[in-house]
Amino acid sequence: MRCCIARCSIGRVYAEACPVVCARQEEPYLMYKKPEPGQVLTGNDVFEGYCKDLADLIADNLKFNYTLKLVNDSKYGGQDANSQAGWNGMVGELIRQEANMAIAPLTITSARERVIDFTKPFMSLGISIMIKKPMKKKPGVFSFMNPLSREIWMCIIFAYVGVSVVLFLVSRFSPREWRYEETFVGPSVSNDFSLYNSLWFSLGAFMQQGCDICPRPSDGYFPEFGEIIFQGS
The missing domain is CATH 3.40.190.10 (Periplasmic binding protein-like II)
Structure with a gap:
């Protein structure tokens, strides 16, 4: 004014x-x-x-x-x-x-x-808007989660668990994931994708860090393709 x-x-x-x-x-x-x-x-x-x-x-x-x-x-x-x-x-x-x-x-x-x-x-006279000065707070343990909303984090967790379970089930029914091995006690059949390894592989794929195990073509690729598409979107 x-x-x-x-x-x-x-x-x-x-x-x-x-x-x-x-x-x-x-x-x-x-x-x-x-x-x-x-x-x-x-x-x-x-x-x-x-x-x-x-x-x-x-x-x-x-x-x-x-x-x-x-x-x-x-x-x-x-x-x-x-x-x-x-x-x-x-x-x-x-x-x-x-x-x-x-x-x-x-x-x-x-x-x-x-x-x-x-x-x-x-x-x-200058016309201005007054607001309360924000109070500084110490960052908490879960402050790294603040950039994303709670709904986004829930979707990420559900997608991670869902992909791991699907990968585990696919590896159970896929004959390509079973290996025949000769051991000291005799021949045995094993599968690398246990539930723990499925969770570990999905976490490595989500973090783009890779893993020491990998699904064989082509049954085990479909769940991972779904996770990669979800991560890119």
């Missing part, structure tokens, strides 16, 4: 012997002055505040007297179809020549600039 002094015509300000300056009562810009005991305040002395001090400084530098008055409807000024000249507030009083100058925290808008003149801003 940019607070400025407004006027309808600079020529009319100098033409008036005692120009009228309108303002709006608003702390700390303009307020009624509390008199001392036994003191009687009259004229412009009944007011105090930043706008009053600024008006006094302008009057002293330009060598003129002025009359300070409060705006009748206590408004800054906006377009109003029911008001004379189509504006209310201080802007309306300037247009209707009821005042020569307005000193207040009056913001500059394109609509107001079409009907009155503004001086350079005497104060600029």
